[in-house]
Amino acid sequence: MKATIFDVAARAGVSNATVSRALNTPKLVKPETRKNVLKAAKELGYKANALAKGLASSKSTQVAIITPDLARASVAEMVKGILSVASTYEYSTILISSPSDDKYQDLLTDIVSSRVDGVLYLVDEITEAKYKVLKELRDTYRIPIVLVNTVSPNDEKLNSVAIDYEKAGYDVTKELIKEGRKNIALLTTLKRYPVSVLKENGYLKAIEEYNLTPHICYTSGNLDSNFKDISDFVNKNHLDGVIGVRDSIAIACMNIMKSNGLIVPKDVSFYGFQNTRYTLLCRPKLSAINVPIYEIGARAMKMLTNEMIGEELPSSRVVLDYSIVKRETTL
Amino acid sequence: MKATIFDVAARAGVSNATVSRALNTPKLVKPETRKNVLKAAKELGYKANALAKGLASSKSTQVAIITPDLARASVAEMVKGILSVASTYEYSTILISSPSDDKYQDLLTDIVSSRVDGVLYLVDEITEAKYKVLKELRDTYRIPIVLVNTVSPNDEKLNSVAIDYEKAGYDVTKELIKEGRKNIALLTTLKRYPVSVLKENGYLKAIEEYNLTPHICYTSGNLDSNFKDISDFVNKNHLDGVIGVRDSIAIACMNIMKSNGLIVPKDVSFYGFQNTRYTLLCRPKLSAINVPIYEIGARAMKMLTNEMIGEELPSSRVVLDYSIVKRETTL
DNA sequence: CTGAAAGCGCTTACAG
DNA sequence: CTGAAAGCGCTTACAG
Numbered sequence: 260m261k262a263t264i265f266d267v268a269a270r271a272g273v274s275n276a277t278v279s280r281a282l283n284t285p286k287l288v289k290p291e292t293r294k295n296v297l298k299a300a301k302e303l304g305y306k307a308n309a310l311a312k313g314l315a316s317s318k319s320t321q322v323a324i325i326t327p328d329l330a331r332a333s334v335a336e337m338v339k340g341i342l343s344v345a346s347t348y349e350y351s352t353i354l355i356s357s358p359s360d361d362k363y364q365d366l367l368t369d370i371v372s373s374r375v376d377g378v379l380y381l382v383d384e385i386t387e388a389k390y391k392v393l394k395e396l397r398d399t400y401r402i403p404i405v406l407v408n409t410v411s412p413n414d415e416k417l418n419s420v421a422i423d424y425e426k427a428g429y430d431v432t433k434e435l436i437k438e439g440r441k442n443i444a445l446l447t448t449l450k451r452y453p454v455s456v457l458k459e460n461g462y463l464k465a466i467e468e469y470n471l472t473p474h475i476c477y478t479s480g481n482l483d484s485n486f487k488d489i490s491d492f493v494n495k496n497h498l499d500g501v502i503g504v505r506d507s508i509a510i511a512c513m514n515i516m517k518s519n520g521l522i523v524p525k526d527v528s529f530y531g532f533q534n535t536r537y538t539l540l541c542r543p544k545l546s547a548i549n550v551p552i553y554e555i556g557a558r559a560m561k562m563l564t565n566e567m568i569g570e571e572l573p574s575s576r577v578v579l580d581y582s583i584v585k586r587e588t589t590l
Numbered sequence: 591m592k593a594t595i596f597d598v599a600a601r602a603g604v605s606n607a608t609v610s611r612a613l614n615t616p617k618l619v620k621p622e623t624r625k626n627v628l629k630a631a632k633e634l635g636y637k638a639n640a641l642a643k644g645l646a647s648s649k650s651t652q653v654a655i656i657t658p659d660l661a662r663a664s665v666a667e668m669v670k671g672i673l674s675v676a677s678t679y680e681y682s683t684i685l686i687s688s689p690s691d692d693k694y695q696d697l698l699t700d701i702v703s704s705r706v707d708g709v710l711y712l713v714d715e716i717t718e719a720k721y722k723v724l725k726e727l728r729d730t731y732r733i734p735i736v737l738v739n740t741v742s743p744n745d746e747k748l749n750s751v752a753i754d755y756e757k758a759g760y761d762v763t764k765e766l767i768k769e770g771r772k773n774i775a776l777l778t779t780l781k782r783y784p785v786s787v788l789k790e791n792g793y794l795k796a797i798e799e800y801n802l803t804p805h806i807c808y809t810s811g812n813l814d815s816n817f818k819d820i821s822d823f824v825n826k827n828h829l830d831g832v833i834g835v836r837d838s839i840a841i842a843c844m845n846i847m848k849s850n851g852l853i854v855p856k857d858v859s860f861y862g863f864q865n866t867r868y869t870l871l872c873r874p875k876l877s878a879i880n881v882p883i884y885e886i887g888a889r890a891m892k893m894l895t896n897e898m899i900g901e902e903l904p905s906s907r908v909v910l911d912y913s914i915v916k917r918e919t920t921l
Numbered sequence: 922c923t924g925a926a927a928g929c930g931c932t933t934a935c936a937g
Numbered sequence: 938c939t940g941a942a943a944g945c946g947c948t949t950a951c952a953g
Contacts, residue, residue: 261702261731263930274940279932289938306702310644311930314945319641324685329673330867335666342660342687351704354655354685356673371592371637373682400592482870510871517873536661539813540841540872542848594946605924610948620922642946645929 262303271299282307319374322563323353325366326381331480332506332535333552334382337408340556341379348564350376357381360388367392370402377403377563384452385411393417403566407559408552410453410576418566420559420577424454427548427581428461431502431530434583436469438528438590440500444474446489446512447504455504458532462502474498480505490515499527506531510541513588529588543587550581593634602630613638650705653894654684656697657712662811663837663866664883665713668739671887672710679895681707688712691719698723701733708734708894715783716742724748734897738890739883741784741907749897751890751908755785758879758912759792762833762861765914767800769859769921771831775805777820777843778835786835789863793833805829811836821846830858837862841872844919860919874918882910 268275273292280287281296288296299305313319324341326334338354345352353373358366370378378396383389385406390413396402397417406419428445435443445462447455459475466473474496478488489512498516503509509531513523521527523543531538531547538545558577599606604623611618612627619627630636644650655672657665669685676683684704689697701709709727714720716737721744727733728748737750759776766774776793778786790806797804805827809819820843829847834840840862844854852858854874862869862878869876889908 265930275931276933276941277939280939283932287938292938306699308645308705308930309703310641310650310705311945312932313641314639314645314947315930315932317932317945321684329660329666329670330663332661332663335660338685339660339687342685346687351700352685353652354669354673354683356670356677368637369682372640374639374641482867507867507871514871514873536813536838537868537871540838540845540868542845542873595948596946606947607925607949608923611923614948618922623922639946642929643948645931646946646948648929648948 262300262305264305264307266303267296267300267305270303271295313374317374319376320349321351321353321373321375322560322567323355323370323373323375323378324381325355325357325378325383327357327383328480329354329356332537333408333533333550336535336552337381337556340553340558341407341560343553344557344560344564348560350560350564357383360386363388363392367395370396371400375402376567377405379405379407379559379563380409381407382409382452382454384450385409385413390414403563405559405563405566408454408550408555410457412453412456416575418562418575418577420555420562420579421454422550422555422579422581424457425461425464427532427550428458428502429465430461431532431548431583432462432465434589435500435502435528435530436465436471438500440528441471442474442496442498443471443500443502444476444492444496444498445502445504446476446478446492446508448508449477449479458502458504478508480508482507482511485511486515493519500529501527502530502532504532506533506535506537506545506547509545509547509588510537513541513545524587524589528590530583534584538584538586546586546589547584548581549584551579555579593631593636595636595638597634598627598631598636601634602626644705648705650707651680652682652684652704652706653891653898654686654701654704654706654709655712656686656688656709656714658688658714659811660685660687663868664739664864664881667866667883668712668887671884671889672738672891674884675888675891675895679891681891681895688714691717694719694723698726701727702731706733707898708736710736710738710890710894711740712738713740713783713785715781716740716744721745734894736890736894736897739785739881739886741788743784743787747906749893749906749908751886751893751910752785753881753886753910753912755788756792756795758863758881759789759833760796761792762863762879762914763793763796765920766831766833766859766861767796767802769831771859772802773805773827773829774802774831774833775807775823775827775829776833776835777807777809777823777839779839780808780810789833789835809839811839813838813842816842817846824850831860832858833861833863835863837864837866837868837876837878840876840878841868844872844876855918855920859921861914865915869915869917877917877920878915880913880915882912886910 476492807823809816
């Protein structure tokens with residue numbers, strides 16, 4: 260029913276090997292032969308069976324994207340960046356949501372079974388269990404891996420692409436200090452994402468440098484549950500500057516403080532840390548670190564491509580630039 | 591290097607056929623044999639090659655998700671719903687972003703080549719070109735398809751899961767009419783998504799029923815570019831009620847009208863049409879049709895599963911319930 | 922309940 | 938530049 264390579268070969272009057280070459284490595288075939296093959300293939304509506312191809316060549320031309328909560332604007336945007344370059348290099352992408360630590364063994368099995376040529380590990384924290392799996396994937400199974408917008412604290416050799424989050428944390432804090440703010444808080448996640456830790460380090464560095472008191476609130480990204488955390492935190496501290504590790508967290512805090520009667524940015528300034536579209540929908544519009552999310556995804560996929568074709572990488576850690584976008588929530 | 595089914599067979603002292611059965615159809619194998627096989631497999635760290643499996647059985651246990659802009663909150667949420675049930679049925683998912691009409695032929699090739707067992711088509715409009723491909727996929731290649739949160743205007747037989755968008759459009763308009771609103775606008779997308787058209791029909795029905803004047807603004811979902819469209823529209827019409835087909839569009843409009851000095855909801859009411867997390871981040875909090883996005887994704891994947899195992903479907907169009915959530919932007 | 926064998930649809934040395 | 942043939946790692950009638 261569905262045309263195979265043999266059908267094409269028969270119709271073109273050549274062997275299946277020649278069809279394979281005409282389609283995959285044209286320079287190995289006489290132009291005219293190639294023309295005939297292409298014609299036959301077209302007439303039959305031939306579409307190569309990727310499974311057979313993968314089995315025979317031991318290359319699936321598939322990569323796995325392992326992602327935490329896809330509903331986070333930054334995660335989705337990163338995936339878009341990945342898809343864009345994946346499609347230009349003709350890789351297809353398997354989407355997997357990060358399992359809990361105890362299910363990581365299943366993840367390993369899934370990935371190895373699927374014979375993907377590479378894996379992209381997005382954003383997530385790198386616990387012991389997760390690190391173990393990543394390392395096994397790379398070392399035992401020799402599957403190239405790139406960490407996307409996260410870094411491994413334990414292992415310099417795991418490829419990654421991100422921005423310098425520590426510096427960004429430092430910069431944005433200093434920005435608030437320059438405004439004259441004295442009580443600057445960092446709202447961060449309960450989960451210890453490596454990038455959150457880095458942001459925190461940068462924040463603390465600036466705070467110490469200027470002899471200020473640190474105020475850190477650990478909360479979840481969940482809008483329903485973080486309301487109380489943030490309210491309590493805000494009521495305990497007399498803040499005049501707030502940095503959220505996620506735009507949505509900064510906005511949630513801003514909403515609370517506004518309803519407490521504070522004027523933004525007269526009484527208190529806010530910075531988000533991603534520059535998603537949330538920044539444009541809230542009022543006043545949120546100032547933010549402009550992290551090149553899409554670009555991070557795209558770059559990571561490109562890096563993975565290089566690894567997969569066996570190229571030596573110049574550096575295992577790619578650090579992209581960021582900027583600070585001032586809108587209406589800062590002076 | 592990597593253990594194959596033959597390695598396991600040798601270690602367990604059985605044939606590879608028996609290993610295959612022990613792993614895939616346990617009831618066909620003596621319990622003790624099975625135990626030995628499992629032990630051997632575990633010791634060798636055996637992970638079945640999904641490519642070989644797929645080739646031999648002509649089932650890839652993969653489905654393709656074709657999605658428009660993943661950065662839209664509703665789309666990402668839908669994908670989460672899909673992933674959740676896909677993983678329980680042990681399907682892996684290939685993520686593909688909807689190509690432009692002229693690239694649809696490539697999409698066909700990609701999908702057929704990959705030998706996916708089914709496809710999920712998300713949200714997008716169904717142009718002639720796209721419809722043609724979907725139909726070919728289903729009829730020529732016999733690949734089960736489910737439309738997710740969209741419907742085919744041309745073809746009753748294309749499976750779909752959504753809510754009754756026409757009724758929802760009608761209901762929400764009537765809700766505003768009951769508030770006493772007289773100049774009610776619908777902000778919708780330039781792109782003629784089937785669901786947008788349905789919302790519009792419902793809106794118009796209610797407007798006519800009450801002899802009101804329709805006000806429809808066609809704009810893009812892009813926050814940068816729709817500002818002018820909406821501003822112009824708002825200035826031309828003296829609105830006291832606004833429905834956005836997307837939460838973000840409703841919020842964009844609300845921001846504009848607020849900055850024009852109008853008080854929400856005293857002077858004007860707003861409804862969004864998805865109930866994404868945007869509704870909670872803006873102020874006042876947005877009232878919205880609560881579309882069960884996640885559930886729609888989950889249900890669609892379940893429906894697809896049934897089709898893939900060859901079950902007869904009771905109905906090709908699944909219609910889920912919705913509700914209206916009143917928050918602070920309505921009376 | 923189990924094994925031998927053919928087959929799934931490609932790729933790729935090898936030889937010419 | 939091209940073909941014959943082995944091989945990729947499974948599944949699944951078929952026979953026993």
